[in-house]
Amino acid sequence: MKRIFVILSFLILLFYIWQIWKDYNRPYLVYQKEFKELLKQKGGGEAELDDVKFVVRQRWLEKLNRVDRCETCHLGVEDPRFVDAPQPYTTHPDADKHSFERFGCTVCHGGQGLATSVEDAHGPTEDWYKAISSDNFLENSCSKCHGDFIEQEAPVLAKGRTMFKEYGCRGCHNVQGLERVKVAPPLVKIGEKVKIDWLYRWLQNPQMYLPETKMPNFQLTKEEAADMTRFLIPRVRIKDPDNFEGGSYARGKRILSESRCVTCHSFEGKGGDIGPDLAKVSSKVYPEWLFEWIKNPQAMRPDTLMPAYGFSDQDIRDLVAFIVEEYIDLELEDDVIQQNIQFVESANVGRGKELIEKYGCTGCHEIEGVEDRGEIGLDLTAIGDSHISRMDFGMIEVSHEERTVPNWLYNKMKNPRLFKAGLKMPDFTFSDLEAEALTTYLMSRSKEVVPASYHLHLGERPSDYNPQGEFGEILDNYRCLVCHTINGRGGDLAPDISIEGSRVKEKWLKDFMKTPYAIRPILVERMPRLKISDSEVETLYSYFRTTLVDDRVEKLTGSVKEMSLKDPEVISLGKDLYYNKYACNACHQVNLKGGTIGPDLTSVGERLRTEWIVYYLSDPKAFLKRSIEPVYDFTEKELEALTAFLLSAKEKK
């Protein structure tokens, strides 16, 4: 008994000593000693060295309700001398914009700010919900303060946001504050549009027909694909495609190239990516449908990007004849098609409907006879706040360090049915970068609210410019805003026309709309030749001239009148400036002579208003920030001379 007592007392003494040692020998001491050495090497003064005390350093961010002790080890974050020092002493690259006094560390980087050991601070650890964000997903925190539209500063996050919208994720997943929009074509009269055999092949593997499609691969079996096809197209059409009253192949070919369909559609790998690739389109759609579609695409699908060209019926017939003959799938064999059709005909309609309900097709498509059950997937409103214990890695062995929420999401994006067989989420065949972007966006979906004083919205909110009336109708009809931008809304394929009324002359615009050409010599001609009527051009111009103007240009009218632009002496001075002093011809052409970087300036006086030329020359970047024209700071005299010369530079016939 006494012996046990002695042994126990001794053990307790050892325990006390161990506890005191443990309390003294904190894990951060190693780093602080090393930092002191490093500081000595970098030439830190006596006082500075004395300042490095062996203690826990923390920032208390009262407004963010955080305490960050990261600087206990990361001692050099604010010291520019440590730029090339190894971690954990490296200088923070962005310390001037995000001061630690105000932001700390964890609000952007994640991790456990309160911890003072590496494993606990960086994570993943069981008793903290968020491990430190790896660099790939770091941008997920930006939106807390900077809003959702940061394209410049957080491109990965912005890409993820766009992808989330475009791939129709919202169809199956609820996210508060985002509207549920059916992003894919309605399938209401799909039987009149596509061939049954095509739909069957498409459902099995959409990427096979159209590699860049956003339609995911549901990894359906042949039977499942046939059942779904059978449900979507209940009556098989027996109509022979040859019944379509065709037109002239040669004329169709000419119309296709004149109308510059290639601006949006690609044919055998060449062309734009706004519309789908049409290389094999005749194996997909019926000619009758194609005829109706080209005649008025917007009637069939109001949200299409395709303009209503205004072709005559004969034009369309020729076009269709050309397309049907030219763009066929050469690898497709007739007997295979017949086999497929027969297989689909014997499929089960009821099961097809069940499958369509099961996979939530109605999240993206409008489908007749199927009830939309709403979002069938997980609510993603606060997916970024998830605790790692909620993420089920299934039977896959994942090491402790890799058990993080972003890692789970990333792998889910890459292979949605990885963690469990029989899940419903389809495979979008995302690349690594795309999966990273989406993961970053998902991680940004958080319920954490930072105080209003921290908000600094970057980037531009999408413009709600939406003209009504006659002009709005024209704009809508020809889908001008797919390529052009007006007041912040629209595409970036073609020039911004927000102040077009101050820029171009009436006659030039009217001619251009009839026969568009490329103003820059090296550009491919892209503006489609629309069948736009004179009265419509009239409306366009009057809207441009009254609304899409800039007062800075309009107020120049007075001073332009006082310029002596017709004076031959002034013109020759301008010519001298153009060719010698400023060598404008290095970039611009006049009568096919000169560089090809800038727009052609032959007869520029017929295209641009004189006020605009003066305005643009005085500050090229005022209108277009990305303009690469040098800012020369011309004197009044030089401005006058150059303008006069440009107005005189007519086409030599």
Added chain:
Amino acid sequence: MIEKVKNIVFQNRFWKSVFRHGMPVNARLRSEAVMSNLFLHIHPVKIYKDSLLFRKTLGLGLISFYLFFILCITGILLMFYYIPHVQRAYQDMKDLEFAVSFGMILRNMHRWGAHSMVALVFLHMCRVFYTAGYRHPREFNWGVGVILFVCTLALSLTGYLLPWDQLAFWAITIVVNLIETMPIIGDDLRYLVVGGTLVGQNALIRFYVMHVMVLPLLVTMLIAVHFWRIRKDGGLARPE
């Protein structure tokens, strides 16, 4: 010389007002010394040699008492660091873990002490039961013991919520949902315990007050009664 010092120390008014009798040199003075001391008089005047043997009681009751004592000391120290607020409570756990000197051993002593106390109190009851210690004349003390056991469990439960982590939150959610299933008073009792409909700030402060104030006071009082009754009922581990 020694006599002189003795006189100075013992023969003054102060000493005599604290200890009213002289040196316990004979049996009478010894018993007087015990009788006039709050802490000693809980013990019996005489103890049978047999009952001091370790194998008679296994010391379970006293170990439980010592654990309670340790828990009080560590608990008071923890109260210097702990703030019962939903936004602070878990942070304070982290502070104890990472920043407070001896914080981790302090918290671990409190935690493991609490776990052991539940076990030892239970074992103590088993010992008493199997040695028939609950029979006449100790029925009342057995009753006090049972209440003490319930208080121990209550202390354990109320302390469980205080770290305010997921484990705590869900454990208490389950417990209060169990309370809800009680007939007639279930709903109201749950509302009373939680201070609302969800386990939140109100529940936290209620559990905290119970844990650091109400229950320890009750237990202290009951322990005094328990010990007092051991003496009055004829001493430790002795048959009638």
